[in-house]
Amino acid sequence: MIAALELTANYYLVLAALLFTIGTVGLLIRRNVLVMFMCVELMLNAANLTFVTFARELDDVGGQAIVFFTLVVAAAEVAVGLAIIVAIFRRRRGATADDVHLLKG
Amino acid sequence: MSARELLDLVWLIPALPLFGAVVLLLFGKRIGEPAAGWLGTGLMGLAFAWSVVTFLALRDVEPRAHSYDLFTWLPSGGFEVKMGFLADPLSVTFILFVTGVGALIHLYAIGYMHGDARFGRFFAYMNLFAASMLVLVLGNNFLVTFLGWEGVGLCSYLLVSFWFERNSAAVAGKKAFVTNRIGDFGFMLAMFLIFARLGSLDYGVMTEGADGLANGTATAIALLLFLGAVGKSAQFPLHVWLPDAMEGPTPVSALIHAATMVTAGVFLVARAHPFFEASGSASEVVAWVGAGTALFAGTIALVQPDIKRVLAYSTVSQLGYMFLALGVGAYGAAIFLVVVHAFFKATLFLGAGSVIHGNADNQDIRTMGGLRRYMPYTAAAFIIAWLAIAGIPPFAGFWAKDEVLADAFFADQFGVWAVGTVAAALTALYMAREVWLVFFGNERFRAPAGGDPVEEHAEETPRDSEEWLRGPTVAYGEPPRSPRLTHDRHEVPPTMVVPVLVLAALSVVGGLLNLPFKTLEHLGHWLEPVFEGVPEIEATSFLSAARLSTLSVFMGVLGIAIALLLYRRGLPDPARDPLDERLGVAGRVFGHAWYVDESIARAVAGPGRRFADWLNDGLDHRGIDGAVNGVADLVRRTGGGLRRVQSGLVRNYALGVVFGAAGLLLFLVFRAG
Numbered sequence: 001m002i003a004a005l006e007l008t009a010n011y012y013l014v015l016a017a018l019l020f021t022i023g024t025v026g027l028l029i030r031r032n033v034l035v036m037f038m039c040v041e042l043m044l045n046a047a048n049l050t051f052v053t054f055a056r057e058l059d060d061v062g063g064q065a066i067v068f069f070t071l072v073v074a075a076a077e078v079a080v081g082l083a084i085i086v087a088i089f090r091r092r093r094g095a096t097a098d099d100v101h102l103l104k105g
Numbered sequence: 106m107s108a109r110e111l112l113d114l115v116w117l118i119p120a121l122p123l124f125g126a127v128v129l130l131l132f133g134k135r136i137g138e139p140a141a142g143w144l145g146t147g148l149m150g151l152a153f154a155w156s157v158v159t160f161l162a163l164r165d166v167e168p169r170a171h172s173y174d175l176f177t178w179l180p181s182g183g184f185e186v187k188m189g190f191l192a193d194p195l196s197v198t199f200i201l202f203v204t205g206v207g208a209l210i211h212l213y214a215i216g217y218m219h220g221d222a223r224f225g226r227f228f229a230y231m232n233l234f235a236a237s238m239l240v241l242v243l244g245n246n247f248l249v250t251f252l253g254w255e256g257v258g259l260c261s262y263l264l265v266s267f268w269f270e271r272n273s274a275a276v277a278g279k280k281a282f283v284t285n286r287i288g289d290f291g292f293m294l295a296m297f298l299i300f301a302r303l304g305s306l307d308y309g310v311m312t313e314g315a316d317g318l319a320n321g322t323a324t325a326i327a328l329l330l331f332l333g334a335v336g337k338s339a340q341f342p343l344h345v346w347l348p349d350a351m352e353g354p355t356p357v358s359a360l361i362h363a364a365t366m367v368t369a370g371v372f373l374v375a376r377a378h379p380f381f382e383a384s385g386s387a388s389e390v391v392a393w394v395g396a397g398t399a400l401f402a403g404t405i406a407l408v409q410p411d412i413k414r415v416l417a418y419s420t421v422s423q424l425g426y427m428f429l430a431l432g433v434g435a436y437g438a439a440i441f442l443v444v445v446h447a448f449f450k451a452t453l454f455l456g457a458g459s460v461i462h463g464n465a466d467n468q469d470i471r472t473m474g475g476l477r478r479y480m481p482y483t484a485a486a487f488i489i490a491w492l493a494i495a496g497i498p499p500f501a502g503f504w505a506k507d508e509v510l511a512d513a514f515f516a517d518q519f520g521v522w523a524v525g526t527v528a529a530a531l532t533a534l535y536m537a538r539e540v541w542l543v544f545f546g547n548e549r550f551r552a553p554a555g556g557d558p559v560e561e562h563a564e565e566t567p568r569d570s571e572e573w574l575r576g577p578t579v580a581y582g583e584p585p586r587s588p589r590l591t592h593d594r595h596e597v598p599p600t601m602v603v604p605v606l607v608l609a610a611l612s613v614v615g616g617l618l619n620l621p622f623k624t625l626e627h628l629g630h631w632l633e634p635v636f637e638g639v640p641e642i643e644a645t646s647f648l649s650a651a652r653l654s655t656l657s658v659f660m661g662v663l664g665i666a667i668a669l670l671l672y673r674r675g676l677p678d679p680a681r682d683p684l685d686e687r688l689g690v691a692g693r694v695f696g697h698a699w700y701v702d703e704s705i706a707r708a709v710a711g712p713g714r715r716f717a718d719w720l721n722d723g724l725d726h727r728g729i730d731g732a733v734n735g736v737a738d739l740v741r742r743t744g745g746g747l748r749r750v751q752s753g754l755v756r757n758y759a760l761g762v763v764f765g766a767a768g769l770l771l772f773l774v775f776r777a778g
Contacts, residue, residue: 027759036755097755104753 012053020046033085033095040081044074111162112171115192118159118200119239119253121152126233133225142215145228149208149235156200163197169634170194172245172309179248184300191245191308195635198440198628199242199372202447206364207235209604213455214356216601217462227267231360234260238365242372247296247306250373254292254337257366258285264361265353273578277349284346288336292373295329298322308376315379327380327387330373331394338370338424341398345702348417351578355458358413362420363451368443371427375436375635382434382639392432392513396521396528399425401699403531407538408685408696411579412457412470415539418698419494420450422528426509429521435512436636437629441619442509444628445493445501449612452490455605459483459597460543461577464550468577470539471585471679475548482602484544486609491540493612495533496661501615503658508621511653512642529657533664538672538684546675581696585679621650 023042030036048067055063089095125148133141163169170193178188211231218227237260241253259282266278300306302322303314315323334340339347347367351358361367374381374391381388402421409415423446430439461468463480477484493500496507506529513522579585596602619628644650671683685692697703 024763028756028763031756036759100755101753104751 009053009057012049016046016049016053018046019043019049031096031098033088033097033100036097037078037081037085041074041078044070108162108165109171111158112166112192113173114155115159115171115173115190115243116175118152118155118204119236119243121148121155121236122232122239123236124148126229126236129225129229129232133229136225138219138224139215141225141228142211142218145232146208146211146215148232149204149211152235152239153201153204153208156197156204159192160197160201163192163194174245183304186246186248186306188249189245189307190243190249192243193635194632195372195375195440196242198444198632199368200239202444203235203238203242203364206447206451206608207238207360209607210356210359210364210451210455213359213458213601213604214354216598217356217458218354223267227264227354230260230263230267231356234264234360234365238369241369245308247299247308247311250376251289251292251296254333254369254373255289257337257369258282258289261285261350261361261366264357265350267353267357271352274352277346277352280349281346284343285336287343288333288370291329291332291336295326295333298326298329302326311377312379315383318380318383320384323380323383324385324387327377327384328390330377330380331387331391334370334373334428335394336370337373338367338428339421340370340394340424340428341401342701344398344402344421345698345705347421348414348698351411351413351417355413355454355461358417359451359454359458362416362454363447367420367424368427368447371424371431371439371443374428374431375440378431378436378636378639381431388432388434390432391428392518392521395425395428395430395432396524397425398422399429399528400524400531401425403528403535404691404695405698406535407531408682408688408692409535409581410469410471410583410585410682412460412468412473412539412543413454414578414580415470415535416450416453416457419453419532419536422532423450423494425528426506426525429513429525430509433513433516433518433521433642434639435509435516435642436639437619437626437632438505438508438512440632441628442505444618445505445612445615448608448615449490449493449500449502452486452605452608452612453494455601455608456483456487456490459601459605460487462597462601466577467550469579469585470542471676471682472549473543474546474550474675475544476550477544480544480596482596482606486605487544488540489609490612491536493615495536495665496529496657497533497665498654498658499613499616501612501618503661504616504620507654507657508619510657511621511644511650514653515642515644526657526660530660530664533661534668535664537665537668541668541672542675546672547677549676549679581698582693 020043023039023046026039026042027036030039048070051063051067051070055061055067085095088100092099122145125145129136129141129145136144163171170191172189172191174187174189176188177185179186211228214227214231218224221227234257237253237256239253241250241257244250244253262278262282265281266275269275269278296306299311302318303310318326336343347361350361353361381391399422402418402425406415406418406422409418423442427439427442427446430436430442459480460473460476460483463483464473464476467473489500493502496503498504510522510525510529513525617625617627619626668684671687676682685696688695694700
C-alpha cells in the first residue's frame with residue numbers, strides 16, 4: 001500500500017501558488033480575451049484556496065468567510081466582464097485583447 | 106445751541122458742496138443751464154455762511170480747537186481711523202476763504218461757462234473740488250486729510266481736462282494727475298512712518314509726540330510730507346503740471362490757484378509743523394526750495410506770451426514765498442499770504458477769464474492792448490490785483506509779502522531773504538508787463554488790413570472747429586496769432602463782473618487782517634494757539650523793519666518802472682517783445698521754463714524708455730514670462746513622456762500590476778525578514 005500520504009497544508013499552498021502562477025503567466029501571454037478572463041478566475045480561485053487552507057490550519061472561520069466575499073465579487077466580475085467581451089465580439093468579430101487599444105495616451 | 110454743539114456740525118461744510126456734486130452728477134442735465142450753476146453757487150454760499158458760524162462759535166471756545174469724530178472709518182485691529190473733523194484757527198481760516206472765494210468763483214463760472222454742453226457736470230466737479238478741499242483742511246487726522254488730498258487731485262484731473270476733446274487738455278489733465286501722484290507717494294510714506302513711530306495718525310497725537318522723535322525720523326517724516334506738498338503746491342521740480350493746467354476753463358484755474366489745491370501743500374506743512382520744528386534741517390530745505398522756486402518761476406513768467414501762463418508761473422512763484430515763510434518758521438505770515446493771495450490771484454484769474462471771454466477766446470497778450478477802454482471794470486479790478494501782487498502799499502499783497510520777507514530777515518535767514526527780495530522785483534516786473542500789454546498801449550487786436558477778419562463772437566466758436574480744438578494757450582516762441590476782429594471788445598455780464606470786483610475789493614483791504622502793529626495783528630493772534638511752541642520771530646527794531654519795508658516797496662516800484670520803460674507804448678510789432686530781446690539768450694531759457702519740461706520729456710524718452718524696454722523685453726518677456734512658460738513646458742514634457750505608459754494594451758497594464766505586486770511582496774518579505 002502506498003505509504004499514507006499525509007496531506008499537509010503545504011501541498012495546498014503549493015498548488016495554490018502553481019495555479020496563481022499559471023493564471024498570471026496566462027494573463028500575460030495569451031491574447032484571447034476569453035482566455036485571459038479565465039486566467040483571472042484561476043488567480044482568484046488560487047487565492048481562495050490559500051484562504052481556505054489557512055482557515056483550516058489556523059482553525060479560524062474568518063478565512064472561509066472571506067472566500068464567500070471573493071466568490072460574490074468574482075461572480076459580479078464575471079457578469080460585467082462577460083458582458084464587455086460579448087460587446088467586443090459583436091463589434092469586432094474577434095476577441096484579441098491587443099486590438100482593443102483605443103483608450104491610450 | 107452751545108458753541109461746542111455748533112462745532113460738532115462742522116462736517117456740514119464739506120457735506121453741502123458734496124451734496125451739490127452728487128445731485129448735479131445725477132441730475133445735472135435735467136436741472137439745466139443756469140439752474141445747475143445757481144445750485145452749485147448757492148450751496149457754496151451756504152457752506153460759506155456755515156463757515157462764518159463755525160468761526161464765531163470757535164471764538165467762544167477755550168482752548169481754541171474742537172475735534173469731533175463722526176464715525177469710525179477704518180476699524181482694523183490696532184489701526185483705527187475715525188472720520189473726524191477738527192475745527193481750529195488754522196482750519197477755520199482755510200474754510201473761510203475756500204468757501205468764500207470758491208462761492209465767488211462759482212458765481213463767475215455761471216457766466217463763463219454759458220452755453221457749454223456739459224454745464225451741469227462742470228458745476229458738479231467744481232462742487233466736488235471744493236468739498237475735497239474742505240475735507241482736506243478739516244480732517245483731524247492725516248488719513249482724512251489724505252482723502253481730501255486725493256479728491257482734490259482727482260478733481261483737478263477732471264477739470265483741467267474738462268474740454269477733453271482737445272488733445273492738449275487731455276494731456277494736461279494726465280500730467281497734473283501723474284505729477285501729483287509723485288507727491289502723494291511721499292505723503293503716503295510719511296503716513297506709514299508716522300504710524301510706525303507714533304502709532305496713530307491723529308493730529309493731537311502728532312502735536313504731543315513729534316518732540317519725542319529722533320531727529321532723523323522727524324526729518325524723514327517732514328521731508329516726505331514736504332514731497333507731497335511740493336507735488337500739490339507745484340514747487341520745483343514738480344511745478345511742471347501747473348502751467349499746463351491752464352488748459353482747463355478759467356474758473357478752474359482760479360479755483361486751483363486761489364482757493365483750493367495749490368494751497369493744500371502749504372496747509373499740510375503748517376498742519377504738520379511739529380515735525381518740521383522737531384527736525385530743523387527739513388525746514389531749511391523747505392525755505393530754500395521755496396525761495397528758489399519763487400525766483401525760478403518769476404524769471405519764467407517774464408517772457409510768457411499767454412495771459413494765463415504768466416499768472417500760472419506767478420502762482421508758482423507766490424507759493425514759493427509761502428514755503429519760504431514756512432521754512433523760516435513764520436507760519437502766521439505764510440497763512441496770511443495764502444489768504445491774501447487767494448484774493449488777488451482769484452481777481453487776476455477771473456479778470457483774465459473776462460479778458461479772454463470778451464476777446465473771442467484770444468489769450469495772446471501780444472495781440473491785445475488798450476483794453477481798459479472796452480472793459481473798464483475788469484481793468485480796474487485787474488490793476489488793483491496787480492498792485493496787490495506787486496507789493497505796493499496799501500494793497501493786501503504788500504503787507505503779506507513784506508511780513509514774509511521781514512520774518513525771513515529777522516530769523517537770520519539772509520540767503521533766502523535776498524532771493525525773495527529779488528523775486529519781488531521780478532513779480533512786479535512781469536505783472537506790470539502783463540497789465541500794460543493787456544490794458545494799455547496800442548490796440549493790436551484788430552485784424553490787419555487785407556487780413557481775413559473773422560466776424561464772430563467768442564461764444565459762437567463751434568466746439569468741434571479746428572480752431573477750438575487747437576486750444577487757445579500760446580506757448581513761448583509761437584508767433585503771435587493773427588487777432589480776430591469781432592464787432593467790438595465788450596465788457597462781460599454782471600455775474601462775471603461782480604465777483605471780480607468783490608475780490609478786487611478784498612485785495613485792497615485784505616491787509617487789514619494782519620497789520621504788523623501789535624494789536625492789529627489779528628490773524629497772527631488768531632493762529633497763535635495752533636503754532637504754540639514755535640518761537641516767535643521779533644523785529645529787532647522798528648527802524649530796521651521800516652527799512653525792510655522801504656526796500657521791498659522799492660523793489661516793487663523798480664520792477665514796475667522797468668516794465669513801463671519797455672512797454673509804455675505797448676508793442677509796435679507784436680512779434681517782437683522788447684524785454685525778451687533785451688534778455689537775449691536768458692530770455693530763451695526763461696521762455697522755455699529753463700527747459701525743465703524738455704529735460705523731463707527727454708529723460709523719459711531716453712533712459713526712461715530704455716529702462717521700460719528692458720523691463721518689457723528683458724524682465725517681463727524673458728524673466729517672468731520665461732518662468733511661467735518654463736513651468737508649463739516642464740509639465741508638458743513630463744506628460745509627453747508619461748503618456749506612453751498608457752498604451753491601451755490591457756496586457757501591459759497587467760504586467761505592470763504583476764510587477765507592482767511582486768515588488769510589494771519582495772518589499773514585505775525583506776522588511777519582515
